Structure formats: C-alpha cells, structure tokens
Amino acid sequence: MNVAATSHTWGIVWRLAWRNLWRNYRRTLIMLSAIAIGSWAMIVMISFMRGMVDDMINNSVQHFLGHVQIHNPHYRDDPSIVNRMPPLPDQARQFLDQPPWRWSQRIRVPAVISSERESLGVELMGIVPEGEMTLSSLPKQISSGHFLNSADSDGIVIGARLARRLQTELGKRVVIMSQDPDNNIADRGFPIVGIYTASMESLEERYAFIGLHTAQRLLNVGNSLSEVEIQGPDFRHVDNLYETLQQLLPGRDVAPWYRLDTYLGTMLGVMDGFVLVWIVVIFLALSFGLVNTLVMAVYERVREIGLIMALGMRPAAIMQQILLETLLLLLLGLLLGNLLVLLTVIPLHDGIELTSVAEGMEMFGATPRLYPVLYAKDWCLANGLVIVLGLLAGLLPAYRASRYDPVRALSKH
C-alpha cells in the first residue's frame, strides 16, 4: 500500500509544486530571470572561451602543426637537417593515402634570408605544393604573384611583412643560407615568385617556402625529410591515428599536436577546469537568490504544509514537492537562459571583430575575430551542474518543511 500510495502522490505533488511556483509570480519571475541570465552568462562566456582556444588550436594546426607529426627521434630536440629521416615506408603511405587523412612531407630547417638591404632568420620550408595546399592556409593566401608550382620550383614564397622588413618585393631575388648535414654552408639565390598574407602578422615573417626537391638538393640530403604532417577531420580525435602510426613506424617519433605544442595542449586542459570553475562561481551567485526564494516560499506556507501533513501526506512527499518546485524553477530558468544563448550565439556565428585588441590576441596565437563555439558537453555540464547544485540548495528548505510538526505548523499565522 505504501509504495502505491507514494507513487499516487506524484500527481498531487506535481500540481501543488506547479501552482505554488506561480503563487508569488513576481518573485518567481525575478528568480527565473536571475537563473536565465546567469545560465546565459555562463554558457555564452564558455562558448567564447572555447571559441578562442579552438581558434588558437586550429590556427596552429593549419600553420604547420597538423594533428600528428612524424620526425627523426632527435629532431624535436634539435630541428636541424642533421636529424632528418628517410621517406615513409610504403605501408604507412598506403594508410595515409586513404580518406579521411591528408598529409604532406617537408624539409624544415632554420635559415637566414637576405635581400640586398637586410638579413633575417626564418624557418625554411621545403614543401610539396599539392600536399601543402590541403593542409595549410598560407599557400592559399597569396596577395601577389603565385604559390610554388611544384616540388622542383626554383622560386621562393615569403610573407608580406618579411618582404617589408627585407625591403624587397615580388620578382626580386633573395639569398637563402643554411647548413648541410656536414655543417657546410648551403646557400642559393631565389626569385620571389609569391607573397602571402596571414591573419596573424607574426606568421608573415616566420616562414619562407621553396620546393621540397629544391630544398633537398640545396641541403644535399637526397630524398630525406625533416617532418611529415598529417591532419584528420577533428583535432579532438587524433589518438587512433597517432597510435596506428606509432605501430606502423617503429623507431620514429610520432607525436600528436598536444605534445608537439604543449602550451596548446595545456590550454585545452585548463579550459575544462576553467569551465567548471566558471559554472560554479556563477551558480554560487545564483544560489543565494535561489535559497532565499525557497526559504521564503516554505516559510509563507508553514500552515499549509502542516495541513497537508495532517491530512496524511508523508514527510517524503512534502520534501518531493519542495524539490520539484525547485526543479521546475531551475528548468524554466535554464530553458529561458538556453534560448537567450541561442539568440546570442546564432547571430554571432561569423564572430566578433576585435581589431582593437588584435595584437594581444595574436600573442595568444588567436585571430582578432572571436567566434562562439558551443560544445554539447559544456552545455550539458552547465545545465546539469545548475540542476544538481540547485537541487542541493533546495534540500535544506525541503528537509525542514518535511520535518514540521503538523500541530505547530497549523498554529502558525
């Protein structure tokens, strides 16, 4: 009987909770607004922070980081031509030639580039243009001239800012100087065939591109390579690719992006922690209003609670009623908050231009356009945590209500 009676009380518990919620509708609307604005603030803020971190990672991924890289085991400690590696074996190439993988191979060494007026340090990238086009954004951002035609191209492509600093221009010649594996100077003149621009100016003076075969001849390394970069569909899911390549390429250094750039990898981890802290901080601010609302709602109904207890409603059902009222308040507030989130995020899907703080954003490796990125897990976490913490906040008033003595409660005025 008891179990059945308890299940039957749900109908009346629901009705009482819903109607009591609207009994003092002004107070309920104020609390709903607070929950809605709080949840809106927490989710929108998280989406912009996620967007910034995603932007930083995607920028780096598109700028020669990739999702996974393969090197000589010593290359990352000393990225010189001495620590080169032979081309990939056939088995690994066959694996990487299948969708969804995109990959390319490079010579990547430090070098000095000189015009007739200036000399500057750069990263010399010997690349295969067709492969690089599928991986990197820079080859597509040519502002004048053209990108390299082939791995045997005799020209060089540099960034606009590097060209300015070298006081040179399209069509002029520059000299590249580096070291071969025997520590001899390797140098050669190249005509500038293209100039690229980048969303971050720092990139424009960092990379200089020549053909892969041209670089191999310049450095006298046969068909050796400095690195192979692979990209998949999503930077968040690279572990399977990384593990497969590790098995296919024993003796080589296979590393995912978050190990190649530990700053970015840490940022992603820090963001997860930040999201949690941010949700809890916002909720703490909300919880004062929530607890106050619930305490007042219970305090105003002491006599009524005494009455329904006297009529035979169990203490557990009283507790259910107050908790259900809390849950309804939270759900309605979150529903409004989430609608506000959509109304904010959808119109801003093209991002917000932050040119005034572009340099600061660049320092973080982010573009001066801030995009909101909503992760389902952040959305669930924010809503779930608010519900769980809100119910916890409602426990005390609910418990107190369930412990009322019917006689004392009925005598309250």
Add this chain to the structure above:
Amino acid sequence: MAENKRVDNKLIDDNVVKTNVSENSAVDCKNLCKVFVQGDARITALDHVSLTIPKGDFVCLSGPSGSGKTTLLNAIGGLDTPDSGEVRIAGQRIDQLGKAAMADMRLHNIGFVFQAYNLIPVLSARENVEFVMQVQGVSMAERRQKTQDILSEVGLDGMEDRRPHQLSGGQQQRVAVARAIVSRPALVLADEPTANLDSVSMEHLMDLFVELNQNHRITFVIATHDQRVMAYARRQIHMQDGKIVSDERR
C-alpha cells in the same frame, strides 16, 4: 454542566460511560499526559486522561479554553504525541508510530475539520476535496464521482472550480467537511468546526454530521464551546485543567 460531579478519570461514576477497551472501540486512550513548557511555566494540557469511544459514537468535547480539548483531539488524531500513555485507533496503537506511518494512519482512518477552514489555497474546491483520495491512490473516475456527490450533499453544486478565496466562510467550511468525510473515514475529528459559521450554516453542517453518523456509522469527536453543537451529541465529555471532569451519554 456545573452540576456534573467532578470525577477522576479512573473512577467512573454511574453517569459516566464505561471505558472498556474492545474491538468495537474507535478510540481508546489510556493515561494520556502532555505538558507544554513555556519559559519557566509548565502547562499541563493532559493529565492522565483515559477515554474509550466506541465505533459510531457522536461525542462532543467541551470545556474552557486551555482545558485540553484540542490537545486531546490532536493526540487522538496522531497530530501530536503524548508525553506518556497510549492511544489506539481501531485497536492499533499509534503513539509510537513514526512520522510516515502516522501520516498513513491519518490518511486512511481519520478525517479532520479544523476551526479555520484550512483549505489548500492553490487548489479548487473540487481539488481540495479530492486531495485525500488522490494521496490514497483512488482512481480518477471514482474520485470525480465521489467528489461531485459530496459537494452536492454539502450544497456546493456549481462551485467545484472555485478557489478558496472565491468562497464564503461557510462555503469554505463545507468544502473542508466534504474533504474530511468524502473517503468515509472511520473517525472524524472536528475542532471548533462551527466557530466561524452563522446559525444557518452551523445547523446545516451539524445535520450533515448527524446524517453521516447515523447512515454511515462514522464516529465523530467534536471539540466545541458552542452549546448548540453540544445539543447534537449523544455523548458529552467535559474537560478542565487537562482532565475529564464529566462524561455523560444522553
């Protein structure tokens, strides 16, 4: 009342109904004691009260304010626990029950009518009457039928959907009575049920109580100051200073 002989609860004189415990008892109290402490003062609300009420009886508890009527009613109804003594409802001892079991006992055995109308303000008249049955798990169809019947019986046809604040005092009290009796409990406890009613409403309500008592054998225990209400009772118990000072059957 003044001429009634003052008696100790354990000493029953010829005019007093014998308090034999039997299976036919709706209520059986033994040696109930209850003391309230307010600051330094100790107020004895119940002083070794023993009482047996057979099923189907119609009892009025009378006495001045502070005599212990409401405390006794609360102890019988399981709303309050005596400091010592035993309370049995339909043979089941209730003074040692936990809160949930006590709530179940009230739900299935007792109907309450309080002095102030004590309706649930967010529910309509119909929903207030249905409340107890809904908690009991009675089906919706049966609830609706019984509620309609009882509201007609108490003269509230057409007012089913009104909220308490849309009803007069008498109408509210009739809803409260309908709620107390709709599930045909074995025992109805009423604390000053007519205190806020005019004469016509009072008579209508008492006639209803008598009709339910006679036709459905519902036991009524009514605490009241009102001589007109006492006139309806078959048995009148007078209390003073926490003791039963007279117990008479008419």
